[in-house]
Amino acid sequence: QVQLVESGGGLVQAGGSLRLSCVASGRIFSWYTMGWFREAPGKEREFVAFITRGTGTLNYADPVKGRFTISRDNAKNTVYLQMNSLKPEDTAVYYCAAGSSGWSTSQDAYDYWGQGTQVTVSS
Secondary structure: OEEEEEEOOEEEEOOOOEEEEEEEEEOOHHHOEEEEEEEOOOOOOEEEEEEOOOOOOEEEOHHHOOOEEEEEEHHHOEEEEEEOOOOHHHOEEEEEEEEOOOOOOOHHHOOEEOOOEEEEEEO
């Protein structure tokens, strides 16, 4: 079992930045691919980024490429999402997730989820 707790969300103006953190406890953090997803009001949850275990391969959804950066610190059991040049359409609840089956942009590949943190970007 893995417990995930996100933090760092908030209200920011368009063009601003936020850094989300997700701290894991339970099983060995370095075993898991870590992902970030988001869910905007009235929309389905969508993939944002992942970073794999081992090699740390990165992947980003097209809408966030060049603006968001995912990273992990295995010593701190933490995954981060640095979000720059934020836009109103980035407004959503952001979730981190841990998966043991390799890497994927699909929610189905992730076994554990945090409770989410709200990000609101004003225009």
